[in-house]
Amino acid sequence: MTNIEKYNNAFMESFEISAEDLPGLKYQDIDTWDSVGHMTLIAALEEAFDIMMDTDDIIDLSSYEKGQEILSKEEYGVEF
Protein backbone atom coordinates (compact mmCIF):
# COMPACT_ATOMS: atom_id res chain seq x y z
CA MET A 1 0.00 0.00 0.00
CA THR A 2 1.33 3.45 -0.85
CA ASN A 3 1.61 6.16 1.76
CA ILE A 4 -1.29 8.13 0.34
CA GLU A 5 -3.44 4.98 0.44
CA LYS A 6 -2.51 4.37 4.05
CA TYR A 7 -3.21 8.01 4.85
CA ASN A 8 -6.60 7.97 3.13
CA ASN A 9 -7.59 4.69 4.77
CA ALA A 10 -6.90 6.14 8.21
CA PHE A 11 -9.36 8.97 7.47
CA MET A 12 -11.97 6.79 5.80
CA GLU A 13 -11.97 4.17 8.55
CA SER A 14 -11.85 6.64 11.43
CA PHE A 15 -14.71 8.78 10.13
CA GLU A 16 -16.66 6.15 8.14
CA ILE A 17 -16.50 8.14 4.92
CA SER A 18 -15.41 7.48 1.35
CA ALA A 19 -12.52 8.78 -0.76
CA GLU A 20 -14.50 11.53 -2.44
CA ASP A 21 -15.24 13.12 0.95
CA LEU A 22 -11.55 13.64 1.70
CA PRO A 23 -10.39 16.71 -0.27
CA GLY A 24 -10.92 19.87 1.75
CA LEU A 25 -12.27 17.97 4.78
CA LYS A 26 -11.86 19.92 8.02
CA TYR A 27 -12.26 19.19 11.73
CA GLN A 28 -15.96 19.27 12.72
CA ASP A 29 -17.14 19.43 9.07
CA ILE A 30 -18.75 16.05 9.68
CA ASP A 31 -20.28 14.59 12.85
CA THR A 32 -17.70 11.82 13.03
CA TRP A 33 -14.71 14.19 13.08
CA ASP A 34 -15.20 15.46 16.62
CA SER A 35 -12.72 15.16 19.46
CA VAL A 36 -13.40 11.42 19.82
CA GLY A 37 -12.97 10.90 16.08
CA HIS A 38 -9.77 12.93 16.19
CA MET A 39 -8.30 10.54 18.75
CA THR A 40 -9.26 7.60 16.54
CA LEU A 41 -7.62 9.27 13.55
CA ILE A 42 -4.40 10.03 15.38
CA ALA A 43 -4.17 6.44 16.63
CA ALA A 44 -4.78 5.16 13.08
CA LEU A 45 -2.11 7.45 11.58
CA GLU A 46 0.41 6.57 14.28
CA GLU A 47 -0.15 2.89 13.64
CA ALA A 48 -0.14 3.14 9.85
CA PHE A 49 3.18 5.00 9.75
CA ASP A 50 4.69 3.66 12.98
CA ILE A 51 5.23 7.14 14.42
CA MET A 52 4.50 9.02 17.67
CA MET A 53 3.03 12.43 17.01
CA ASP A 54 3.86 15.51 19.09
CA THR A 55 1.14 17.29 21.03
CA ASP A 56 1.45 20.42 18.89
CA ASP A 57 1.03 18.41 15.72
CA ILE A 58 -1.95 16.47 17.07
CA ILE A 59 -3.86 19.67 17.82
CA ASP A 60 -2.70 21.33 14.61
CA LEU A 61 -4.04 18.57 12.36
CA SER A 62 -7.20 20.44 11.47
CA SER A 63 -7.80 19.28 7.91
CA TYR A 64 -7.11 16.46 5.46
CA GLU A 65 -4.50 18.61 3.69
CA LYS A 66 -2.89 19.89 6.90
CA GLY A 67 -2.30 16.32 8.00
CA GLN A 68 -0.22 15.59 4.91
CA GLU A 69 1.82 18.71 5.54
CA ILE A 70 2.48 17.63 9.14
CA LEU A 71 3.40 14.05 8.31
CA SER A 72 5.75 15.28 5.58
CA LYS A 73 7.85 17.06 8.21
CA GLU A 74 11.31 15.76 8.86
CA GLU A 75 10.57 14.06 12.18
CA TYR A 76 7.89 11.83 10.65
CA GLY A 77 9.39 11.60 7.17
CA VAL A 78 6.30 10.37 5.36
CA GLU A 79 6.55 11.02 1.64
CA PHE A 80 3.38 11.36 -0.36
Add this chain to the structure above:
Amino acid sequence: MNNIWELNKYGSSLALIGESGEHITYNELESEGEALAQAVGRRCLAFILCKNEIGSVIGYTGFLNNGIVPAMLNSHLDKDLLNNLIEKYKPDYIWAPAEEHAEFPDMEIKYASHEYILLETGYKAEYALNEKLALLLTTSGSTGSPKFVRQSYVNILNNAESIVEYLQLSSSERPITTLPMNYTYGLSIINSHLLVGATLLLTEKTLMQKEFWTFFKEENATSFGGVPYTYEMLDKLRFYRMKLPSLRSMTQAGGKLLPELQEKFAVFAKEKGIKFFVMYGQCEATARMGYLPPDKATEKKGSMGIPIPGGKFRIIDDKDTEIRSPYIAGELVYEGPNVTLGYAECGEDLIKGDENSGILFTGDMAQFDEDGFYYIVGRKKRFLKIYGNRVNLDEMDQMIKAEFSVDVATTGTDDHLYIITTSSEYSDAIRDFVIAKTKLNPAAFKTIVIDSIPHNESGKVLYNELKKYYQETMS
Protein backbone atom coordinates in the same frame (compact mmCIF):
# COMPACT_ATOMS: atom_id res chain seq x y z
CA MET B 1 -36.01 39.31 41.86
CA ASN B 2 -32.89 37.23 42.40
CA ASN B 3 -33.65 33.57 42.41
CA ILE B 4 -30.09 32.31 42.38
CA TRP B 5 -27.28 34.79 41.76
CA GLU B 6 -26.66 38.31 43.05
CA LEU B 7 -24.81 39.35 39.94
CA ASN B 8 -24.68 43.08 40.74
CA LYS B 9 -22.61 42.29 43.80
CA TYR B 10 -19.59 41.78 41.54
CA GLY B 11 -20.26 44.95 39.54
CA SER B 12 -17.62 45.66 36.95
CA SER B 13 -15.71 42.37 37.37
CA LEU B 14 -15.63 40.30 34.21
CA ALA B 15 -18.22 37.52 34.24
CA LEU B 16 -17.75 35.98 30.80
CA ILE B 17 -15.05 35.99 28.15
CA GLY B 18 -15.82 34.47 24.75
CA GLU B 19 -13.33 32.78 22.45
CA SER B 20 -12.89 35.81 20.19
CA GLY B 21 -12.13 38.02 23.18
CA GLU B 22 -15.58 39.60 23.65
CA HIS B 23 -16.49 39.93 27.31
CA ILE B 24 -19.18 41.17 29.66
CA THR B 25 -19.14 42.27 33.29
CA TYR B 26 -21.39 41.06 36.08
CA ASN B 27 -23.42 44.29 35.84
CA GLU B 28 -23.93 43.68 32.14
CA LEU B 29 -24.84 40.03 32.71
CA GLU B 30 -27.49 41.22 35.15
CA SER B 31 -28.92 43.95 32.90
CA GLU B 32 -28.79 41.79 29.75
CA GLY B 33 -30.66 39.04 31.59
CA GLU B 34 -33.29 41.46 32.80
CA ALA B 35 -33.83 42.92 29.34
CA LEU B 36 -34.32 39.42 27.96
CA ALA B 37 -36.69 38.49 30.80
CA GLN B 38 -38.70 41.64 30.12
CA ALA B 39 -39.07 40.63 26.49
CA VAL B 40 -40.51 37.34 27.73
CA GLY B 41 -42.65 39.18 30.26
CA ARG B 42 -43.95 36.34 32.43
CA ARG B 43 -43.05 33.14 34.24
CA CYS B 44 -43.25 30.45 31.59
CA LEU B 45 -41.32 27.62 29.96
CA ALA B 46 -38.54 28.39 27.49
CA PHE B 47 -36.09 26.15 25.67
CA ILE B 48 -32.44 27.19 25.48
CA LEU B 49 -30.41 25.75 22.62
CA CYS B 50 -27.10 25.86 24.41
CA LYS B 51 -23.61 26.69 23.23
CA ASN B 52 -20.62 27.74 25.27
CA GLU B 53 -21.12 31.35 24.22
CA ILE B 54 -22.02 34.58 25.98
CA GLY B 55 -25.55 34.74 24.55
CA SER B 56 -26.34 31.28 25.86
CA VAL B 57 -25.21 32.11 29.41
CA ILE B 58 -27.14 35.42 29.37
CA GLY B 59 -30.29 33.44 28.55
CA TYR B 60 -29.63 30.93 31.29
CA THR B 61 -28.93 33.38 34.12
CA GLY B 62 -31.54 35.87 32.87
CA PHE B 63 -34.25 33.21 32.88
CA LEU B 64 -33.28 31.63 36.18
CA ASN B 65 -32.94 34.93 38.01
CA ASN B 66 -36.29 36.15 36.73
CA GLY B 67 -38.53 33.14 37.26
CA ILE B 68 -38.59 31.87 33.68
CA VAL B 69 -38.05 28.09 33.52
CA PRO B 70 -35.51 27.00 30.92
CA ALA B 71 -35.13 23.51 29.50
CA MET B 72 -31.48 23.15 28.52
CA LEU B 73 -30.82 21.42 25.20
CA ASN B 74 -27.75 21.04 23.06
CA SER B 75 -27.82 23.37 20.05
CA HIS B 76 -26.68 20.40 17.95
CA LEU B 77 -29.65 18.25 19.01
CA ASP B 78 -31.20 16.35 16.11
CA LYS B 79 -34.00 18.51 14.63
CA ASP B 80 -36.62 15.73 14.72
CA LEU B 81 -35.88 15.13 18.38
CA LEU B 82 -36.06 18.86 19.09
CA ASN B 83 -39.40 19.17 17.31
CA ASN B 84 -40.75 16.24 19.31
CA LEU B 85 -39.75 17.98 22.52
CA ILE B 86 -41.32 21.27 21.40
CA GLU B 87 -44.62 19.50 20.66
CA LYS B 88 -44.54 17.61 23.88
CA TYR B 89 -43.73 20.53 26.20
CA LYS B 90 -45.05 23.48 24.19
CA PRO B 91 -42.56 26.09 25.45
CA ASP B 92 -43.61 29.74 25.05
CA TYR B 93 -40.17 30.77 23.82
CA ILE B 94 -36.93 29.40 22.43
CA TRP B 95 -33.62 31.16 23.08
CA ALA B 96 -31.45 30.03 20.20
CA PRO B 97 -28.23 30.88 18.35
CA ALA B 98 -29.13 33.44 15.66
CA GLU B 99 -28.11 31.04 12.88
CA GLU B 100 -30.88 28.65 13.96
CA HIS B 101 -33.65 31.01 12.83
CA ALA B 102 -33.84 29.27 9.46
CA GLU B 103 -34.94 26.11 11.31
CA PHE B 104 -37.98 27.92 12.70
CA PRO B 105 -39.17 30.13 9.82
CA ASP B 106 -42.68 30.53 11.28
CA MET B 107 -41.52 31.90 14.61
CA GLU B 108 -41.12 35.60 15.20
CA ILE B 109 -37.95 37.08 16.69
CA LYS B 110 -38.99 39.02 19.80
CA TYR B 111 -35.55 40.05 21.03
CA ALA B 112 -31.90 39.52 20.15
CA SER B 113 -28.58 39.93 21.92
CA HIS B 114 -25.05 38.56 21.61
CA GLU B 115 -25.84 36.42 18.55
CA TYR B 116 -28.79 34.78 20.26
CA ILE B 117 -32.45 35.30 19.38
CA LEU B 118 -35.68 34.95 21.32
CA LEU B 119 -38.25 33.08 19.23
CA GLU B 120 -41.93 33.20 20.10
CA THR B 121 -43.41 29.76 19.49
CA GLY B 122 -47.08 30.80 19.59
CA TYR B 123 -47.81 28.57 22.58
CA LYS B 124 -49.01 30.47 25.63
CA ALA B 125 -48.29 28.85 28.99
CA GLU B 126 -49.91 25.59 27.95
CA TYR B 127 -48.80 23.82 31.10
CA ALA B 128 -48.81 25.10 34.68
CA LEU B 129 -45.42 25.32 36.40
CA ASN B 130 -44.84 24.35 40.00
CA GLU B 131 -43.53 27.33 42.00
CA LYS B 132 -40.37 25.46 43.02
CA LEU B 133 -39.45 24.50 39.48
CA ALA B 134 -36.34 26.33 38.23
CA LEU B 135 -34.84 24.27 35.44
CA LEU B 136 -35.23 21.21 33.25
CA LEU B 137 -32.25 19.07 32.24
CA THR B 138 -32.07 15.87 30.24
CA THR B 139 -30.45 12.83 31.82
CA SER B 140 -28.73 11.51 28.76
CA GLY B 141 -28.34 14.62 26.69
CA SER B 142 -28.45 12.54 23.59
CA THR B 143 -31.08 9.89 23.01
CA GLY B 144 -33.73 12.58 22.71
CA SER B 145 -35.78 10.96 25.42
CA PRO B 146 -38.47 13.43 26.49
CA LYS B 147 -37.56 12.74 30.10
CA PHE B 148 -36.32 15.76 32.00
CA VAL B 149 -35.02 16.12 35.54
CA ARG B 150 -36.89 18.85 37.44
CA GLN B 151 -34.47 21.00 39.44
CA SER B 152 -35.55 23.63 41.97
CA TYR B 153 -34.03 27.00 42.87
CA VAL B 154 -33.06 25.54 46.25
CA ASN B 155 -31.38 22.55 44.54
CA ILE B 156 -29.24 24.71 42.28
CA LEU B 157 -28.20 27.23 44.93
CA ASN B 158 -27.46 24.54 47.48
CA ASN B 159 -25.36 22.40 45.19
CA ALA B 160 -23.43 25.41 43.90
CA GLU B 161 -22.70 26.50 47.49
CA SER B 162 -21.41 23.02 48.39
CA ILE B 163 -19.17 22.99 45.33
CA VAL B 164 -17.80 26.44 46.19
CA GLU B 165 -17.00 25.15 49.66
CA TYR B 166 -15.18 21.93 48.80
CA LEU B 167 -13.37 23.30 45.75
CA GLN B 168 -12.59 26.48 47.74
CA LEU B 169 -13.58 28.70 44.84
CA SER B 170 -12.95 32.44 44.83
CA SER B 171 -13.41 35.37 42.46
CA SER B 172 -9.87 34.87 41.10
CA GLU B 173 -10.86 31.61 39.37
CA ARG B 174 -11.00 31.47 35.56
CA PRO B 175 -12.46 28.10 34.53
CA ILE B 176 -12.41 27.23 30.83
CA THR B 177 -15.34 25.30 29.37
CA THR B 178 -14.69 21.76 28.18
CA LEU B 179 -18.22 20.40 28.53
CA PRO B 180 -21.56 21.47 27.03
CA MET B 181 -23.60 23.77 29.30
CA ASN B 182 -26.74 21.65 28.84
CA TYR B 183 -24.82 18.82 30.52
CA THR B 184 -25.29 18.82 34.29
CA TYR B 185 -21.56 18.78 35.05
CA GLY B 186 -20.80 21.62 32.64
CA LEU B 187 -23.65 23.64 34.09
CA SER B 188 -22.52 23.06 37.68
CA ILE B 189 -19.19 24.69 36.83
CA ILE B 190 -21.05 27.77 35.58
CA ASN B 191 -23.43 27.80 38.56
CA SER B 192 -20.72 27.60 41.20
CA HIS B 193 -18.33 30.09 39.62
CA LEU B 194 -20.98 32.78 39.05
CA LEU B 195 -21.79 32.51 42.73
CA VAL B 196 -18.31 33.70 43.73
CA GLY B 197 -17.78 36.34 41.05
CA ALA B 198 -15.24 34.36 39.00
CA THR B 199 -14.58 34.84 35.27
CA LEU B 200 -15.81 32.08 32.93
CA LEU B 201 -13.84 31.43 29.75
CA LEU B 202 -16.36 30.23 27.17
CA THR B 203 -15.34 28.25 24.12
CA GLU B 204 -16.91 25.84 21.67
CA LYS B 205 -13.45 24.56 20.75
CA THR B 206 -12.34 21.16 21.98
CA LEU B 207 -9.15 19.87 23.58
CA MET B 208 -8.15 18.57 20.17
CA GLN B 209 -7.91 22.06 18.69
CA LYS B 210 -4.99 24.43 18.80
CA GLU B 211 -7.39 27.36 19.30
CA PHE B 212 -8.55 25.85 22.58
CA TRP B 213 -5.04 25.81 24.03
CA THR B 214 -4.23 29.27 22.67
CA PHE B 215 -7.35 30.61 24.41
CA PHE B 216 -6.42 28.66 27.56
CA LYS B 217 -2.95 30.23 27.69
CA GLU B 218 -3.89 33.76 26.61
CA GLU B 219 -6.69 34.03 29.14
CA ASN B 220 -4.83 32.22 31.92
CA ALA B 221 -7.37 29.51 32.64
CA THR B 222 -7.15 28.22 36.20
CA SER B 223 -9.28 25.07 35.95
CA PHE B 224 -11.28 22.73 33.77
CA GLY B 225 -13.50 19.70 34.21
CA GLY B 226 -13.51 16.47 32.28
CA VAL B 227 -15.31 13.16 31.89
CA PRO B 228 -13.22 9.97 31.75
CA TYR B 229 -12.82 10.31 28.01
CA THR B 230 -11.45 13.85 28.41
CA TYR B 231 -8.66 12.47 30.58
CA GLU B 232 -7.93 9.72 28.07
CA MET B 233 -7.57 12.43 25.43
CA LEU B 234 -5.32 14.49 27.68
CA ASP B 235 -3.20 11.42 28.31
CA LYS B 236 -2.93 10.85 24.57
CA LEU B 237 -1.99 14.51 24.09
CA ARG B 238 0.81 14.04 26.62
CA PHE B 239 -0.78 16.77 28.66
CA TYR B 240 1.89 16.24 31.31
CA ARG B 241 4.41 18.01 29.11
CA MET B 242 2.31 21.08 28.36
CA LYS B 243 3.29 24.37 29.93
CA LEU B 244 0.20 25.73 31.66
CA PRO B 245 1.41 27.90 34.54
CA SER B 246 -2.04 29.36 35.24
CA LEU B 247 -3.63 25.94 35.93
CA ARG B 248 -4.63 25.46 39.59
CA SER B 249 -7.10 22.59 39.57
CA MET B 250 -8.69 19.87 37.47
CA THR B 251 -11.95 18.08 38.22
CA GLN B 252 -13.22 14.75 36.93
CA ALA B 253 -16.76 13.38 36.93
CA GLY B 254 -19.28 11.81 34.55
CA GLY B 255 -18.18 8.23 35.10
CA LYS B 256 -15.38 6.27 36.65
CA LEU B 257 -11.89 7.01 35.44
CA LEU B 258 -9.66 3.97 34.94
CA PRO B 259 -7.79 3.65 38.27
CA GLU B 260 -4.37 3.68 36.52
CA LEU B 261 -5.26 6.92 34.79
CA GLN B 262 -6.62 8.41 38.01
CA GLU B 263 -3.30 7.63 39.65
CA LYS B 264 -1.29 9.02 36.75
CA PHE B 265 -3.13 12.36 36.91
CA ALA B 266 -3.05 12.43 40.70
CA VAL B 267 0.73 11.95 40.74
CA PHE B 268 1.21 14.53 37.99
CA ALA B 269 -1.00 17.05 39.81
CA LYS B 270 0.84 16.54 43.08
CA GLU B 271 4.20 17.16 41.44
CA LYS B 272 2.96 20.32 39.76
CA GLY B 273 1.09 21.65 42.79
CA ILE B 274 -2.24 21.37 40.98
CA LYS B 275 -5.33 20.12 42.81
CA PHE B 276 -6.98 17.11 41.17
CA PHE B 277 -10.56 16.37 42.27
CA VAL B 278 -12.26 13.10 41.40
CA MET B 279 -15.98 13.63 41.92
CA TYR B 280 -19.27 11.77 41.75
CA GLY B 281 -22.71 13.00 40.81
CA GLN B 282 -25.88 12.71 38.79
CA CYS B 283 -28.34 15.07 37.17
CA GLU B 284 -30.92 13.76 39.70
CA ALA B 285 -28.82 15.32 42.49
CA THR B 286 -28.52 18.62 40.56
CA ALA B 287 -24.89 17.72 39.85
CA ARG B 288 -22.51 16.74 42.66
CA MET B 289 -22.84 14.22 45.49
CA GLY B 290 -19.29 13.17 46.31
CA TYR B 291 -15.69 14.27 45.91
CA LEU B 292 -12.27 12.92 46.71
CA PRO B 293 -10.14 15.54 48.48
CA PRO B 294 -7.01 16.09 46.36
CA ASP B 295 -4.64 15.17 49.20
CA LYS B 296 -6.18 11.67 49.15
CA ALA B 297 -6.06 11.33 45.35
CA THR B 298 -3.15 8.87 45.28
CA GLU B 299 -3.83 7.12 48.58
CA LYS B 300 -7.49 6.41 47.72
CA LYS B 301 -7.06 5.45 44.10
CA GLY B 302 -10.31 4.25 42.54
CA SER B 303 -12.47 5.99 45.15
CA MET B 304 -14.98 8.73 44.37
CA GLY B 305 -14.54 10.05 47.88
CA ILE B 306 -16.85 11.34 50.56
CA PRO B 307 -20.20 13.16 50.50
CA ILE B 308 -20.16 16.86 49.60
CA PRO B 309 -20.87 19.39 52.38
CA GLY B 310 -24.54 19.05 53.35
CA GLY B 311 -24.93 15.56 51.89
CA LYS B 312 -24.95 12.02 53.28
CA PHE B 313 -24.31 8.59 51.76
CA ARG B 314 -25.55 5.21 52.89
CA ILE B 315 -25.42 1.76 51.33
CA ILE B 316 -28.42 -0.53 51.39
CA ASP B 317 -28.85 -4.22 50.63
CA ASP B 318 -31.62 -5.66 48.46
CA LYS B 319 -34.00 -5.65 51.45
CA ASP B 320 -33.40 -1.89 51.93
CA THR B 321 -31.44 -2.55 55.14
CA GLU B 322 -28.44 -0.31 55.69
CA ILE B 323 -25.03 -1.97 55.31
CA ARG B 324 -22.76 -0.70 58.08
CA SER B 325 -19.62 -2.71 57.41
CA PRO B 326 -16.88 -1.76 54.99
CA TYR B 327 -16.25 -3.59 51.72
CA ILE B 328 -19.78 -4.91 51.31
CA ALA B 329 -21.43 -3.67 48.14
CA GLY B 330 -25.00 -2.43 47.96
CA GLU B 331 -26.99 0.34 46.33
CA LEU B 332 -25.73 3.82 47.08
CA VAL B 333 -28.35 6.15 48.55
CA TYR B 334 -27.74 9.88 48.79
CA GLU B 335 -29.52 12.35 51.01
CA GLY B 336 -29.21 16.13 50.70
CA PRO B 337 -30.91 19.40 49.72
CA ASN B 338 -29.64 19.03 46.15
CA VAL B 339 -31.76 15.94 45.44
CA THR B 340 -34.03 17.17 42.66
CA LEU B 341 -37.83 17.27 42.62
CA GLY B 342 -38.27 14.31 40.26
CA TYR B 343 -38.76 13.70 36.56
CA ALA B 344 -41.04 15.17 33.94
CA GLU B 345 -42.04 13.05 30.97
CA CYS B 346 -44.62 15.43 29.52
CA GLY B 347 -45.93 18.98 29.95
CA GLU B 348 -48.52 17.93 32.53
CA ASP B 349 -45.71 16.86 34.87
CA LEU B 350 -44.39 20.42 35.24
CA ILE B 351 -46.91 21.19 37.97
CA LYS B 352 -45.64 18.33 40.14
CA GLY B 353 -43.92 19.15 43.42
CA ASP B 354 -41.10 17.39 45.24
CA GLU B 355 -41.44 13.64 44.76
CA ASN B 356 -38.08 12.64 46.23
CA SER B 357 -38.06 14.43 49.61
CA GLY B 358 -34.30 14.79 49.53
CA ILE B 359 -33.49 11.09 49.07
CA LEU B 360 -31.98 9.64 45.92
CA PHE B 361 -31.55 5.94 45.16
CA THR B 362 -28.62 6.35 42.80
CA GLY B 363 -28.82 3.01 40.98
CA ASP B 364 -25.07 2.73 41.49
CA MET B 365 -23.60 -0.16 43.47
CA ALA B 366 -20.98 1.01 45.93
CA GLN B 367 -19.04 0.11 49.06
CA PHE B 368 -16.95 2.06 51.55
CA ASP B 369 -13.57 1.37 53.14
CA GLU B 370 -12.63 1.51 56.83
CA ASP B 371 -11.94 5.27 56.52
CA GLY B 372 -15.37 6.00 55.06
CA PHE B 373 -14.28 6.56 51.44
CA TYR B 374 -16.75 5.33 48.85
CA TYR B 375 -16.04 3.23 45.76
CA ILE B 376 -18.44 2.68 42.87
CA VAL B 377 -18.32 -1.02 41.95
CA GLY B 378 -21.16 -1.43 39.46
CA ARG B 379 -24.64 -0.42 38.39
CA LYS B 380 -28.04 -1.66 39.36
CA LYS B 381 -29.71 -0.37 36.23
CA ARG B 382 -28.75 -1.22 32.69
CA PHE B 383 -27.03 1.82 31.30
CA LEU B 384 -23.62 2.78 29.99
CA LYS B 385 -21.73 6.04 30.06
CA ILE B 386 -20.57 6.82 26.56
CA TYR B 387 -18.14 9.74 26.56
CA GLY B 388 -19.79 10.85 29.81
CA ASN B 389 -23.34 10.58 28.43
CA ARG B 390 -25.78 8.19 30.01
CA VAL B 391 -27.23 5.74 27.49
CA ASN B 392 -30.07 3.61 28.81
CA LEU B 393 -29.70 0.15 27.29
CA ASP B 394 -33.26 -1.03 27.89
CA GLU B 395 -34.59 2.10 26.18
CA MET B 396 -32.17 1.54 23.34
CA ASP B 397 -33.33 -2.07 22.89
CA GLN B 398 -36.93 -0.92 22.72
CA MET B 399 -36.17 1.84 20.23
CA ILE B 400 -34.35 -0.58 17.92
CA LYS B 401 -37.09 -3.21 18.17
CA ALA B 402 -39.77 -0.62 17.42
CA GLU B 403 -37.88 0.52 14.32
CA PHE B 404 -36.67 -2.79 12.89
CA SER B 405 -38.76 -5.58 14.49
CA VAL B 406 -35.67 -7.72 15.06
CA ASP B 407 -34.29 -9.56 18.05
CA VAL B 408 -31.64 -7.34 19.56
CA ALA B 409 -29.84 -6.67 22.84
CA THR B 410 -27.46 -3.82 23.55
CA THR B 411 -24.76 -4.30 26.12
CA GLY B 412 -21.09 -3.50 26.78
CA THR B 413 -18.83 -1.40 28.97
CA ASP B 414 -18.44 2.38 29.34
CA ASP B 415 -17.44 3.97 26.02
CA HIS B 416 -18.01 0.62 24.22
CA LEU B 417 -21.58 -0.27 23.30
CA TYR B 418 -22.26 -3.58 21.55
CA ILE B 419 -25.39 -4.15 19.51
CA ILE B 420 -26.04 -7.86 19.45
CA THR B 421 -28.60 -8.99 16.94
CA THR B 422 -29.64 -12.05 14.98
CA SER B 423 -30.32 -9.98 11.89
CA SER B 424 -27.35 -9.77 9.53
CA GLU B 425 -29.63 -8.00 7.09
CA TYR B 426 -30.24 -5.01 9.35
CA SER B 427 -27.07 -4.99 11.45
CA ASP B 428 -25.52 -1.98 9.67
CA ALA B 429 -28.81 -0.11 9.56
CA ILE B 430 -29.32 -0.68 13.29
CA ARG B 431 -25.89 0.69 14.05
CA ASP B 432 -26.56 3.77 11.89
CA PHE B 433 -29.87 4.22 13.71
CA VAL B 434 -28.21 4.05 17.14
CA ILE B 435 -25.54 6.53 16.07
CA ALA B 436 -28.18 8.92 14.71
CA LYS B 437 -30.30 8.66 17.86
CA THR B 438 -27.46 9.16 20.32
CA LYS B 439 -25.50 11.63 18.21
CA LEU B 440 -22.36 10.13 19.70
CA ASN B 441 -19.19 9.26 17.83
CA PRO B 442 -19.51 5.93 15.94
CA ALA B 443 -16.26 4.70 17.47
CA ALA B 444 -18.29 3.68 20.54
CA PHE B 445 -20.65 1.34 18.67
CA LYS B 446 -20.02 -2.15 17.34
CA THR B 447 -22.42 -4.72 15.98
CA ILE B 448 -22.19 -8.46 16.53
CA VAL B 449 -24.46 -10.88 14.68
CA ILE B 450 -25.17 -14.17 16.49
CA ASP B 451 -27.50 -17.12 15.83
CA SER B 452 -29.86 -16.52 18.71
CA ILE B 453 -30.03 -14.23 21.70
CA PRO B 454 -30.19 -16.20 24.94
CA HIS B 455 -33.44 -15.70 26.89
CA ASN B 456 -34.65 -17.22 30.15
CA GLU B 457 -38.01 -18.98 30.54
CA SER B 458 -39.90 -15.75 31.08
CA GLY B 459 -38.38 -14.23 27.96
CA LYS B 460 -35.85 -11.94 29.64
CA VAL B 461 -32.54 -11.53 27.87
CA LEU B 462 -29.64 -13.19 29.70
CA TYR B 463 -27.22 -10.30 29.40
CA ASN B 464 -24.46 -12.07 31.33
CA GLU B 465 -24.27 -14.68 28.61
CA LEU B 466 -23.74 -11.97 26.02
CA LYS B 467 -20.47 -10.90 27.62
CA LYS B 468 -18.49 -13.63 25.89
CA TYR B 469 -19.35 -12.23 22.46
CA TYR B 470 -17.99 -8.76 23.07
CA GLN B 471 -15.10 -9.83 25.26
CA GLU B 472 -13.86 -11.79 22.25
CA THR B 473 -13.86 -8.70 20.06
CA MET B 474 -12.31 -6.47 22.71
CA SER B 475 -9.25 -8.63 23.22
